[in-house]
Amino acid sequence: MKPASFDYHRPQTLDAALGLLARFGERAKPIAGGQSFGPMLNMRLARPEHLIDLNDLVELDFIRVSDAMLEVGAMTRHHRVATAPEVARSHPLLAAAAATIGHYAIRHRGTLGGSLAHADPAAQMPLVAVLGGARLVLHGLSGRREIAAGDFFKSVMTVDLAEGELVTSVLYPRLPINAGWAFELFSRRRGDFAVVAVAVLLTLDDAGRLGDLHVALGGVAPVPLRLDLSAVAPSGVIMEDTWIEAVSEFAAQSVAPEDTVQIPAVFRREVTAPLTQKALATALARSRKASA
Ligand SMILES: Cc1cc2nc3c(=O)[nH]c(=O)nc-3n(C[C@H](O)[C@H](O)[C@H](O)COP(=O)(O)OP(=O)(O)OC[C@H]3O[C@@H](n4cnc5c(N)ncnc54)[C@H](O)[C@@H]3O)c2cc1C
Numbered sequence: 001m002k003p004a005s006f007d008y009h010r011p012q013t014l015d016a017a018l019g020l021l022a023r024f025g026e027r028a029k030p031i032a033g034g035q036s037f038g039p040m041l042n043m044r045l046a047r048p049e050h051l052i053d054l055n056d057l058v059e060l061d062f063i064r065v066s067d068a069m070l071e072v073g074a075m076t077r078h079h080r081v082a083t084a085p086e087v088a089r090s091h092p093l094l095a096a097a098a099a100t101i102g103h104y105a106i107r108h109r110g111t112l113g114g115s116l117a118h119a120d121p122a123a124q125m126p127l128v129a130v131l132g133g134a135r136l137v138l139h140g141l142s143g144r145r146e147i148a149a150g151d152f153f154k155s156v157m158t159v160d161l162a163e164g165e166l167v168t169s170v171l172y173p174r175l176p177i178n179a180g181w182a183f184e185l186f187s188r189r190r191g192d193f194a195v196v197a198v199a200v201l202l203t204l205d206d207a208g209r210l211g212d213l214h215v216a217l218g219g220v221a222p223v224p225l226r227l228d229l230s231a232v233a234p235s236g237v238i239m240e241d242t243w244i245e246a247v248s249e250f251a252a253q254s255v256a257p258e259d260t261v262q263i264p265a266v267f268r269r270e271v272t273a274p275l276t277q278k279a280l281a282t283a284l285a286r287s288r289k290a291s292a
Contacts, residue, residue, distance in 0.1 A: 001042050001043055001044060002042065003041035003042055003044065003047075004041075004044055004047040006047075006048055006049055006050060006051045007049065007050045007051070008051050008053065009050060009051065009052050009053065010053045010055070010056055011052065011053075011054075011056065011057070012056050012057075013057070013059070014057055014059055014060065014139060014166070014168065017030070017052055017054060017057060017166065018139060018140060018141050018164065018166065019141070020050070020052050021052060021141075021163075021164040021165075021166070022140075022141045022164045024049070024050040024052075025163060025164070026163060027048065027049040027050055028048055028049070028050035028051070028052055029046060029048035029050075029051060029052065030051075030052045030053075030054050030166060031051055031052070031053055031054065032054050032055070032074070032075060032110075032111040032113055032114035032117075033077065033106075033109040033110040033111045033114050034109065035102070035106050035109050035110040035114070036110075036114065036115075036118045036120070037114070037118070054074075054075060054113075054166070055075070057075055058075075059073075060073040060074045060075035060076075060113070060168055060169070061073050061075040061076050061077075061080075062076065062169075063076060063080070063081075063084050063086055063087060065086045065089075065090050065174070067174075068173065068174060069171050069172065069173060069174060070086070070087065070090040070091050070094070070171075070172040070173075070174055071137075071169050071170070071171050071172075072087070072094075072112055072169060072170050072172070073112070073113075073168070073169045074111060074112055074113025074114075074116075074166065074167045074168050074169055074170070075111050075112075075113060076111060076112050077107065077108055077109065077110065077111055078098045078101045078102075078106070078107040078108075078110045078111070078112070078115070078125075079098075079104075079107040079108045081094060081095060081098040081112060082095055082096075082098035082099035082101075082107060083095070083099075090172075090174045090175070091132070091172050091174060091175055092175065092181060093128060093131075093132065093175065093181040093182075093183055093199060093201065094128050094132070094172060096181075096183045097124040097125070097127070097128045097183040097199065098124065098125070100124060100183065100185055101115070101123075101124050101125075102191050103191040106191075112125055112170060113166070113167040113168070113169075113170075116129065116136060116149075116152070116159070116167055116170065117159060117161060117167050118157060119153055119156070119157050119158065119159050119223070120156075120157065120193065121156055121218065121219060121221065121222055121223060121224075122193045122194045122195070122197060122218050122219035123193070123218065124183070124185075124194070124197065124218070126149070126153055126218070126223070126224050127197055127199050127216055127217075127218040127224040128183070128199055129149035129152075129170060129172070129224075130149045130150050130153065130216050130223075130224040130226050131199045131200075131201060131214050131215075131216035131224070131226060132172055132173060132175075132201060132214075133148070133149070133150075133173055134148075134149045134170050134171060134172045134173070135147065135148055135149065135170070135171045136148075136149060136152050136167055136169075136170055136171075137167070137168050137169040137170065137171065138161065138165050138166065138167055138168065139165065139166055139168045140162055140164050140165035140166070141164060144168075146171070147160055149170075150226065153223035153224060154223070155222045155223065156222045156223075175201065176203055177290065178203060178204065178287060178290040178291045179201060179202070179203055179286075179287060179290070180200070180201070180202045180203070180204070180282075180283035180284055180285070180286040180287025180288070180290065181199075181200060181201050181202075181283050181286060182198075182199070182200045182278075182279040182280070182282035182283040182286070183197070183198070183199050183200075183279070184197070184198045184275050184278050184279040184282070185197040185198070185218075185275075186271050186275055188262075193219075194218055194219045195219055195263055195267070195268060195271060196217065196218070196219045196220055196268050196271045196272055196275055197217065197218035197219055197275075198215065198216070198217055198218075198251075198272075198275045198276050198278075198279040199215070199216050199217075199218075199279070200213075200214070200215050200276075200279040200280055200282075200283040201213075201214040201283070202214070202280075202283050202284065202287055203287060204239075204287050204288065204291055205236075206291075208238075208239065208288070208291070209235075209236050209237060209238055209239070210233060210234075210235055210236060210237045210238075210239065211235060212235070213229055213233045213247075214226065214229075215227045215229060215247070215251060215276065215279075215280075217251060217254075217255060217272065217276075219257070219268060220255035220256075220257040220268050220269070220272060221255065221256070221257070225254070225255065227250070227251060227254055229247065229250070231250075232246055232247050232250045233247050239284060244277055244280045244281055244284070245277065247276065247280060248272075248273045248274070248276040248277040248280060249273055251272055251273065251276040252269055252270075252272040252273035252276070255268070255269055255272055257269060
């Protein structure tokens with residue numbers, strides 16, 4: 001199918017883009033990499049009268065690293081996030097997750113902001129943002145605001161974005177130098193969206209006991225699910241083999257996926273435990289290596 005007709009606008013600055021969005025209101029939609037919105041237009045699932053193309057907003061294509069934070073502009077392509085040395089150094093989990101998005105061509109077009117605004121429940125970028133306590137920077141005509149990733153995602157493809165607002169960047173706390181991290185996904189074919197994805201971040205103290213542990217799951221709930229692990233993995237716990245099994249089993253019991261046309265819920269739940277186990281073992285090994 002072909003899209004319904006629309007007026008095409010290609011603003012050169014963020015202010016101009018915000019002005020167009022304010023002028024046309026709900027009749028306008030932004031497009032970034034077009035990897036998700038293009039098919040929606042073609043299938044006429046979206047019929048904006050005005051399409052606001054963000055691809056000339058070079059001011060939103062950046063990676064900045066400070067002592068505590070990594071900031072990535074919304075128009076930064078997945079490929080750049082996956083390969084930039086400054087992301088690898090400050091947030092290797094983000095780089096590793098970006099490298100698993102779709103295929104090479106998709107990563108060269110798709111953007112960080114587009115992925116977050118689209119909010120597919122199985123997408124990598126929302127999962128990493130929620131796990132690592134990232135904050136999204138949004139701009140509208142009334143100004144700038146920040147929102148925690150955990151509050152931004154409301155439901156399947158539904159986010160806390162007001163009419164006329166754009167995602168402009170994401171602020172990620174840098175990973176501690178001795179952090180253990182892992183990103184694992186199971187998909188039907190390489191490059192497909194995840195059936196289940198798991199992201200893990202942990203630190204160990206000097207004695208090798210658990211400091212912090214964060215585990216988040218994608219594909220098993222309407223939004224990325226960050227687990228409350230206080231009952232099974234309190235700080236100071238000694239890492240035994242049985243510990244990894246117990247946390248993985250807890251993860252599987254915590255999810256309540258729904259049946260979809262292609263994937264039964266029971267399958268997603270069955271994949272969750274072994275995938276979490278693999279991610280925890282990888283993160284633990286990385287943290288031990290970094291602390292050695
Ligand atoms: C075959 C295929 C496989 C894929 N596999 C994966 C995968 O494994 N994992 C994954 O995560 N994604 C996957 N994708 C999607 C891809 O990553 C997209 O790039 C991403 O979902 C959206 O980014 P985009 O820049 O293309 O956004 P677009 O498609 O341009 O826009 C998506 C939505 O976000 C809005 N939007 C865009 N930018 C902004 C902004 N700055 N502020 C506010 N709203 C904005 C648009 O209005 C639209 O509603 C796949 C796509 C294809 C075609």
